Amino acid sequence: MKKFEEKIWQEGEYDYSAAYGFVPNIHAYLHDDDEERDCMLVVPGGAYCMVVPPEGNVPALEFYEKGMNVFVLTYTTDITTSFPLKKQPLNDIARAVRFIRKRENAYRIAGKKFFVCGFSAGGHVCASLAVHYMDVEEKNPEYASVSCKPTGAILCYPVITSGEFSHEFSFVSLLGKDASKEEMEYFSIEKQVTKETVPCFIWQTATDDLVPVENSYLMAKALREKGVPFAHYVFPTGFHGLSVPTADFFAGKFEEYTMDQVFRAVKAVKEGKGIEVSEQRCEELKVQFADKPENQESDSNGNGGSQFSDADPLTLFKDVRMWPDLAMEWMGRL
Numbered sequence: 001m002k003k004f005e006e007k008i009w010q011e012g013e014y015d016y017s018a019a020y021g022f023v024p025n026i027h028a029y030l031h032d033d034d035e036e037r038d039c040m041l042v043v044p045g046g047a048y049c050m051v052v053p054p055e056g057n058v059p060a061l062e063f064y065e066k067g068m069n070v071f072v073l074t075y076t077t078d079i080t081t082s083f084p085l086k087k088q089p090l091n092d093i094a095r096a097v098r099f100i101r102k103r104e105n106a107y108r109i110a111g112k113k114f115f116v117c118g119f120s121a122g123g124h125v126c127a128s129l130a131v132h133y134m135d136v137e138e139k140n141p142e143y144a145s146v147s148c149k150p151t152g153a154i155l156c157y158p159v160i161t162s163g164e165f166s167h168e169f170s171f172v173s174l175l176g177k178d179a180s181k182e183e184m185e186y187f188s189i190e191k192q193v194t195k196e197t198v199p200c201f202i203w204q205t206a207t208d209d210l211v212p213v214e215n216s217y218l219m220a221k222a223l224r225e226k227g228v229p230f231a232h233y234v235f236p237t238g239f240h241g242l243s244v245p246t247a248d249f250f251a252g253k254f255e256e257y258t259m260d261q262v263f264r265a266v267k268a269v270k271e272g273k274g275i276e277v278s279e280q281r282c283e284e285l286k287v288q289f290a291d292k293p294e295n296q297e298s299d300s301n302g303n304g305g306s307q308f309s310d311a312d313p314l315t316l317f318k319d320v321r322m323w324p325d326l327a328m329e330w331m332g333r334l
Contacts, residue, residue: 001064002030005257008092008099013140016076017083018275020268022261024092026071026100027056029064030107037069038331039109041096041150044072045120045159045241048089048173049079050262053254055119055156055243062244062324063117069109071100072258075125077173079262079285080269080277084176086183087136090128094136094148097129101146113151115331119243120211121170123158124189126150127219130200131192152199152334154327157208157240158215162188165214193222199229201330203323205238231330235320244324245317 007023014023031037040063044055051074060070075092076085093116104110118126129136130153138144159167162184175183185191200223204216213234220232243249266289268274269282277285314321 002028002032004028006099008095010140016085016088018078018080018265019076019261020264020275022076022264024073024075024096025260026073026096027060027255027257028107029057029060029070029072031064031067031069034108036108036110036112037067038113039100039107039115040068040070041093041100041114041116042070042072043075043093043116043118043122043125044258045118045122046077047167047170048077048085048121048124049081049169050077051075051122051258052241053256053258054241054249055122056258057255058246058249058253059117059119059244059324061248062246063328066324066328069107071096074258074260077261079265080274080281081173082274082276082278082281084179085174089125089174090132091136093125093129094133094138095143097148097150098138098143098146102143113331113334115152115154116150117154117156117327118158119156120241121159121167121174123155124160124170124174124187126153127155127158127160127189127200128187129153130198131189131194132186133198134196150198152201152331154201155203155216155219156323157204157211157242158202158219159211160189160215160219165212165218167211167215190218190222193219193226193228195226195228197223197226197228199334201231201327203233203235203326205235205240205242205320207237208240210240229334231326233323233326235323238317238320242317242320245313245321247314250313 007025044051046052056072064070076088116126133149159170223230
């Protein structure tokens with residue numbers, strides 16, 4: 001396996017106010033051979049305030065093992081909630097697609113299908129690209145002629161709507177507390193679907209405890225009404241953030257490179273160097289990211305820890321574990 005990291009923005013192109021030296025990047029998982037393979041760009045969630053590790057390397061390795069060349073995108077978020085992100089995450093994913101396609105020969109994906117796969121808020125990033133790919137302005141002539149339109153989008157328990165069933169915190173992080181009606185409409189994805197929207201594969205659990213399952217239904221309904229090819233699966237039980245429920249997932253085997261911006265921002269806050277961070281948010285971050293004693297164990301899954309003490313989670317979520325196979329079948333039809 002070839003593993004490496006590449007920044008997607010060149011010097012002088014990226015100037016997000018709360019970056020703290022971070023530059024959005026892709027982390028590659030490529031087969032070490034000469035075979036041309038379909039490509040997947042994995043986009044973890046995190047409510048637009050972080051890019052969470054459980055939705056990075058776990059799904060990336062799942063689709064790598066299924067024969068794809070895979071990348072994980074670490075895009076712009078803001079754990080300090082100081083500066084609304086606006087279109088920056090959309091610009092990040094569009095540039096990532098162009099960046100990878102520009103190097104299609106080196107990455108062994110020339111002439112093959114290109115999919116984006118997002119989780120929760122990362123699903124919103126992917127869905128935003130699926131509906132708005134024609135809107136994203138590329139100022140660098142090196143990439144301007146390269147398409148950012150993916151073959152299809154896989155949306156895993158996605159944030160979709162800014163309406164009744166919204167995940168409010170994601171939209172506050174993305175657009176701020178004083179977002180205009182026009183901004184809220186633009187990023188309410190079910191209202192932006194047209195016949196030009198890319199095909200979508202959607203899955204969620206009916207008992208999702210953070211993002212209402214209605215988000216998935218609203219997206220599926222919009223796709224159906226516009227005649228866009230889609231698949232929609234709702235599993236009966238499961239918590240938000242299930243990623244791919246493998247043994248590695250439940251063992252907490254996550255690579256933390258997706259947390260680069262968060263760690264930089266928290267370090268700055270602790271050193272009193274935060275940029276326009278409210279006193280309340282400073283205190284919250286100091287508590288949330290307090291140094292733990294060396295002998296203190298924590299549940300790195302973020303899944304409630306002991307709730308599986310009387311049940312085997314691999315058995316409990318055996319049906320949800322099937323979603324990558326279902327997605328592979330769907331991708332094969334496009």
